[in-house]
Amino acid sequence: xxxxxxxxEELMTARANSIPRGLLTAHPIIVDRAEGACIWDTTGxxxxxxxxxxxxxxxxxxxxxxxAAVQEQLKRVTHTAFQVAAYEPYIALxxxxxxxxxxxxxxxxxFLTTGAEAVENxxxxxxxxxxxxxxxxxxxxxxxxxxxxxxxxxxxxPYKQNFGPFxxxxxxxxxxxxxxxxxxxxxxxxxxxxxxxxxxPDRVAAIIIEPVQGDGGFLQAPxxxxxxxxxxxxxxxxxxIADEIQTGFGRTGKLFGFEHAGIQPDxxxxxxxxxxxxxxxxxxGKAEIMDAPAPGGLGGTYGGNAIAxxxxxxxxxxxEQDGLVERAAALGTKLSAALEALKAKHADxxxxxxxxxxxxxxxxxxxxxxxxxxxRAQQVVERARERGLLxxxxxxxxxxxxxxxxVILSDEELDEAIRIIGEAVDADKVSPAA
Numbered sequence: 001x002x003x004x005x006x007x008x009e010e011l012m013t014a015r016a017n018s019i020p021r022g023l024l025t026a027h028p029i030i031v032d033r034a035e036g037a038c039i040w041d042t043t044g045x046x047x048x049x050x051x052x053x054x055x056x057x058x059x060x061x062x063x064x065x066x067x068a069a070v071q072e073q074l075k076r077v078t079h080t081a082f083q084v085a086a087y088e089p090y091i092a093l094x095x096x097x098x099x100x101x102x103x104x105x106x107x108x109x110x111f112l113t114t115g116a117e118a119v120e121n122x123x124x125x126x127x128x129x130x131x132x133x134x135x136x137x138x139x140x141x142x143x144x145x146x147x148x149x150x151x152x153x154x155x156x157x158p159y160k161q162n163f164g165p166f167x168x169x170x171x172x173x174x175x176x177x178x179x180x181x182x183x184x185x186x187x188x189x190x191x192x193x194x195x196x197x198x199x200x201p202d203r204v205a206a207i208i209i210e211p212v213q214g215d216g217g218f219l220q221a222p223x224x225x226x227x228x229x230x231x232x233x234x235x236x237x238x239x240x241i242a243d244e245i246q247t248g249f250g251r252t253g254k255l256f257g258f259e260h261a262g263i264q265p266d267x268x269x270x271x272x273x274x275x276x277x278x279x280x281x282x283x284x285g286k287a288e289i290m291d292a293p294a295p296g297g298l299g300g301t302y303g304g305n306a307i308a309x310x311x312x313x314x315x316x317x318x319x320e321q322d323g324l325v326e327r328a329a330a331l332g333t334k335l336s337a338a339l340e341a342l343k344a345k346h347a348d349x350x351x352x353x354x355x356x357x358x359x360x361x362x363x364x365x366x367x368x369x370x371x372x373x374x375x376r377a378q379q380v381v382e383r384a385r386e387r388g389l390l391x392x393x394x395x396x397x398x399x400x401x402x403x404x405x406x407v408i409l410s411d412e413e414l415d416e417a418i419r420i421i422g423e424a425v426d427a428d429k430v431s432p433a434a
Contacts, residue, residue, distance in 0.1 A: 008042050024158075026051075026392045027385055034061035037409045039390070048389045048417050050405040055214065055246045058273035058315075059324065060406035065314040066276040073310035080306070082111075083299045089309035096316055097284050100255060101268055106287035111280055111304030115245040115271035116144025118281035119208070121298060122267050123148060125283060126206035126239035129292035133168075134204040136194060138175040140216035140396055143208065143243060152208060155216065155396040171198050175213065176225050179351045179362070180370060184225040191232070201236035206267075211257030214246035217395035218353040218360035218402055226261035233266075239289060242268045245281070246358075249273040250319060250407050253329035253356025260355065276315045280308035328407040331414060332357035335403065338418040342425055348376055349425070353400065360394065360402040361425075372397035383424040389417055 006014070008030050015025075029041040037060055039049050052058065059066065073089065082090050090111060098107035112118050123135055137143060139154040150159050151166040154175070160166070174190035176182050195201045207229065213219045233240040242265040247257030251273065258265055266289055271281035282304075283290070318324055336352060339361055343349040350364035363380070365373040377399045384391050394402045405417065 005042070011042070026381070027390055029385075036060045036062075037406045037413050046388065047385070048405070048413060048420070050389060050391045050403045050417060052273075052404045052406050053277060054272070054392070055251060055404045056272045057277055058249050058251060058328075058407050059276045059318050060408040061277070063276050063314070063318060063408070065318050066278075066311045069310045069314035070278070070307055073307050077306050079302070081301055082304050087306050087309075089306050089313060090304045093304070093309045093312050093316075096313070097270070097282065100316075101284045102286075103264075105264075107284060108287045108290040109282050109284045110290070110298050111282045111309065112300050113279050113281060113302045113305070114144070115269065115281050116146040116149040117300060117303070118245065118269040118271055118283050119143045119152065119243065120146060120148050122208070122241050122269050122283045122285075123152075123206060124297070125267060125285065125290060125292055126241065128297065129289045130205040130237065130239060132203050132205040134171065134199045135169060136171045136173055136191070136199075136204060136207045138209055138213075139172050140175050140177075140213050140219065141208075141210050141243070142213070142215035169199070175209075175216075175219060176222055177219055178222075179353075184222050184228065187225055188228050188232075191229075201232075201238065204236065204238045206239040206241050207233055208241040208243055210243045210245075210247065211260065212247050212252060212355060212358055215394050217362070217400045218358060220252075220353075220355045221261070223261035226258065226263050230261075230263040230265075239266045241265060244268045245271045249315065250325045250328040251356060251358045251404070253325065253332050255319065255325055257355075274315060275308045275311040278305075278308040278311040280304065280312055324407050328357040331405075331407060331409060332359060334411075334414060335359050335418070338421070342422055346425055348373060354402075357403075357405065357407055360400045362395065362400045364399070372399035374399045377401050379427070380421075380424045383427050384420055387420045387423055389420040389424070391421075 011030050031039050032042045033040050038046055040046050094109035097109050101107055137152040141154040143149045143152040148167045151170045153159050154172050171194050173194050174182055174187045176184050176187045211221055242258040244256050248270050267283055267285035269283055274280055339352045343352055347367050348363050350362045350370055353360040363373040363376040365371045374397055377393050380401050381391055391401050394400050
């Protein structure tokens with residue numbers, strides 16, 4: 001630490017004095033630098049990063065392709081606002097994503113800054129196209145922290161708190177969860193109940209779903225459920241939106257999560273790992289739907305910033321040229337096997353969740369009642385950090401530990417992480433949550 005730098009203790013004190021308590025930081029460390037799958041704090045300690053900016057860094061920290069692209073773009077233009085004057089990186093990124101998502105069909109893209117913005121704009125586009133007000137999302141889903149994003153989000157704490165009243169014409173339905181006995185048939189029946197009791201399908205503009213719930217607990221929507229949802233939305237003229245903000249760009253072992261079901265959504269939202277740590281989001285969708293808003297109806301001052309677009313193009317290069325989707329699938333297979341072996345040793349691991357390299361373990365106080373054990377999950381998070389591995393929790397009860405490591409992770413780094421996870425779980429247990 002250089003003489004003009006504040007100590008970690010001083011910085012933590014400054015953080016407490018200067019930043020509101022509502023902005024929670026999961027780990028009490030101050031990051032100094034990062035590269036690949038690792039970060040170093042201001043004391044020089046190295047950590048394996050299995051959070052990746054909460055799914056933002058699928059290509060890792062400071063990926064050489066991303067750094068080179070950003071440095072080159074910095075020499076040309078950093079910002080004009082696309083509504084004022086267009087620039088090539090925005091157009092080129094739209095062209096590439098349209099091909100990747102549309103697979104030859106006419107698609108268009110608009111770029112924004114945050115995932116919540118992407119979700120809000122997808123709803124605007126769907127409402128503009130259908131001239132209907134209603135939106136259906138799913139319990140346990142997470143769609144952002146803006147007013148509409150929080151309304152769409154399918155659990156109360158910590159996101160809703162006392163922040164209401166919330167946006168109108170939003171309805172929630174059941175998401176499949178085989179561990180707790182909610183089958184595809186149950187979830188479809190619940191959706192039909194929403195149609196019968198809360199809003200008729202001809203008043204629904206959109207249904208939005210995460211192919212794998214992220215903050216809600218890494219539950220994968222069964223392929224048959226997504227296929228049924230696609231049939232229902234087509235039958236009723238409803239826009240199907242796949243929220244790919246956390247599942248996109250290789251995380252599930254395919255470029256996008258919806259591909260596991262063999263369906264084609266009308267719109268998808270993207271953000272997080274699109275640009276390797278630079279802030280950008282987008283809506284990619286069928287051209288006729290994307291063109292529904294009149295000129296001036298879409299945009300945002302920083303949306304599709306030139307630097308972020310250049311970074312995103314470099315991320316797509318990495319996936320297309322470096323075999324990262326295949327790498328994610330292979331890493332996921334190995335991690336899943338290790339977690340299943342750990343589950344076999346510990347009755348309080350109720351289930352191993354996820355798909356591809358998007359994996360998690362759920363802790364329960366009792367394997368018969370499946371009562372969530374948030375304290376045990378927090379203990380594992382802390383003991384992993386003590387051993388040099390950063391992970392965070394998820395799930396509506398915060399009893400699930402999730403793993404979002406960069407897909408450029410080496411085999412040796414994955415072996416190290418698996419060892420640490422095992423040690424953290426094997427450590428003495430705390431009392432279960434009340």
